[in-house]
């Protein structure tokens with residue numbers, strides 16, 4: 103077993119996990135973050151995309167089926183479940199997906215939304231081509247992508263028009279308390 107100590111959607115967790123446990127399995131099976139889905143398990147579909155901020159502050163969207171849980175140690179993960187405000191107000195990208203009918207079956211949607219958030223963090227004013235390229239690692243079998251592109255354009259307009267800054271990278275939380283003799287179960291620690 104190996105120890106992981108990371109912040110997920112604002113809550114710090116300290117766990118003992120199998121060294122080969124994938125980050126997506128840790129999120130879903132240990133933390134119950136089932137909003138992050140598994141579409142292919144081979145790094146192709148992007149359905150499992152989450153935001154990951156490394157301990158050095160570098161933030162990026164990652165496919166959580168292509169990363170071990172232990173590789174996320176010391177960092178901060180934001181899943182689609184962590185994007186909305188505490189009062190339930192949707193993130194502008196979530197709102198735009200809803201308003202622009204950017205989903206049908208919805209299976210690609212969690213990863214697509216997280217990838218779009220990362221895209222707009224890096225490019226607050228993306229062209230259509232940049233949106234299509236930015237989301238090229240996320241596959242959708244239903245929509246034909248048109249409404250997804252429209253939703254990202256709408257989210258960009260809303261975020262810029264309102265004067266709101268592009269979504270920031272997850273902030274690095276303060277380190278947790280030193281590891282205790284915690285059994286191999288999920289332990290929440292105030293972030």
Ligand code: FES
Pocket residue numbers: 139140141142143144145146147148149150151165166167168
């Ligand atoms: S489930 Fe991770 S890329 Fe498809």
Ligand code: FES
Pocket residue numbers: 204205206207208209210211241242243244245
């Ligand atoms: S809405 Fe069905 S895969 Fe995208």
